[in-house]
Amino acid sequence: MMQTERKGATLVIRLDRSVTNAINAEMVAALSETLVLLSNDPEVAALVLSTTSEKFFSIGLDIPSLFPLPRDAFARFLHDFNRLSLALLTLPRPTVAAIRGHAVAGGCVLALCCDYRVIGAGKKLMGLNEAKLGVPVPYPALQALMQVVGAGTARRIIDSASFYGPGELLRIGLVDQVADGEDAEQTAIILATQLAEIPSQTYGAIKADRLGPMVAEVLRRQEEKERVFLDCWFSEQTQENLKAAMAKF
Numbered sequence: 211m212m213q214t215e216r217k218g219a220t221l222v223i224r225l226d227r228s229v230t231n232a233i234n235a236e237m238v239a240a241l242s243e244t245l246v247l248l249s250n251d252p253e254v255a256a257l258v259l260s261t262t263s264e265k266f267f268s269i270g271l272d273i274p275s276l277f278p279l280p281r282d283a284f285a286r287f288l289h290d291f292n293r294l295s296l297a298l299l300t301l302p303r304p305t306v307a308a309i310r311g312h313a314v315a316g317g318c319v320l321a322l323c324c325d326y327r328v329i330g331a332g333k334k335l336m337g338l339n340e341a342k343l344g345v346p347v348p349y350p351a352l353q354a355l356m357q358v359v360g361a362g363t364a365r366r367i368i369d370s371a372s373f374y375g376p377g378e379l380l381r382i383g384l385v386d387q388v389a390d391g392e393d394a395e396q397t398a399i400i401l402a403t404q405l406a407e408i409p410s411q412t413y414g415a416i417k418a419d420r421l422g423p424m425v426a427e428v429l430r431r432q433e434e435k436e437r438v439f440l441d442c443w444f445s446e447q448t449q450e451n452l453k454a455a456m457a458k459f
Contacts, residue, residue, distance in 0.1 A: 211240040213262060219255035220402045221248055222395070226262040232272035232459065233316045235287050242294045245301060255406035257301065259324055260308035260395045267309045267336075268317025274456050281444060288348075288436055291316070295350040298323040300425060302414030304405035308398035309385070314373060315339055319351040322358065325417070326401060327385040329376050330394040336384060337373035343455060344448030349435035353424045359383045 213224040223244060225231040248254050261267050271291075276284060298305065298320065307313075307321040309329040313336045321327050321336070329336065338355070340347050347355070347368055356364045363382050379385040389397035405413070442448055 211237045212244070214244065216254075217258075217399050218403065219253065219406055220258055220399055221254045221256070222258045222260055222399065224260045224262045225268060229263050230266045230269040230459070231261055231263060231317065232269050232275075233291070233320075234272040234275050235290065237272075238287070238290050238294050242290070242297060245294070245297045248303070249301060252410075254303065255410060256304040256306070256402035257324075258306050258308055258395065258398045258402050259298075259320065260398065261310050264310045264330075266311040266317070267307070267313035268320060269312065269459070270315030270317050270319075272459070273452055274459050277452055277456060281440060284443065285436065285440055288439060292348055292350050292432065292436065295319060295323045295348065295354075296425065296428065299350060299354060300417070300421060302417060303410065304402055304408070304413060306398040306402045306405070308393075308395040309334060309336060310394050312336070312373075315343075319348060322351050322354045325405075326387075326398075328387045328389055328394045328398040328401060329379060329385045331376055331388055331390045334376055335373035336379055337371070338368055339371040339373070341368060342371040342451070344445065344451045345439055345442045346435075348439065349431065350428050353428055357421075357424060 212226050215222045227237055248257060276287060279287065305324040307324040307327045309321055309327060311334060313321045315338060318336055318338050338347050355367065359367065359382055374384065376385070376388045380388055387397060387401070
């Protein structure tokens with residue numbers, strides 16, 4: 211599902227599930243376990259989330275494996291995915307997403323839950339197309355998106371369900387840097403190393419202050435929002451949309 215490598219005090223996690231890095235239950239579990247280990251390791255001062263694939267950071271949820279699940283089983287997956295998103299979002303270390311390929315839907319969600327996003331130059335697309343499929347953006351990701359780009363831009367990103375190239379992503383603030391002329395992972399490692407110079411306790415406190423109200427809101431409404439997502443996922447129209455989307459996998 212993934213590879214890990216230490217670069218000094220920075221841990222690099224590379225998603226490694228075929229070319230598209232489609233997110234299934236096993237990937238969620240593996241990432242969640244690694245984040246727990248990382249948070250308890252004082253030798254790791256920063257995290258870079260990258261990929262072995264240069265085509266996809268992640269295509270999003272693995273619809274072919276998730277589509278057949280009954281409601282209770284899919285509900286468990288959704289809860290675990292949202293819990294992973296929150297764990298990544300609140301990790302008390304600097305986190306940088308190295309977007310070496312397309313990051314769409316659930317892949318965009320993982321990138322959003324990092325503190326910073328570095329995308330490679332060229333034909334790399336990123337965006338949230340959940341509305342076209344017929345489901346809302348998962349609530350933790352929605353809150354993260356609004357904090358990153360503001361409510362107005364977040365509305366346009368979600369309602370258009372569009373994918374954006376590096377230049378437009380930088381303009382609207384969805385990414386922090388375009389790695390012109392070099393690999394996004396190397397640029398992300400440099401940024402993470404710089405951020406790791408801030409004492410861990412201080413960085414964690416700053417991050418907690420920044421995210422505290424948002425995280426409290428997510429936790430307060432988590433059960434409600436997951437129920438709404440499930441209702442949409444299992445609606446007749448969305449089921450037809452998901453069947454069509456499976457062809458892209």
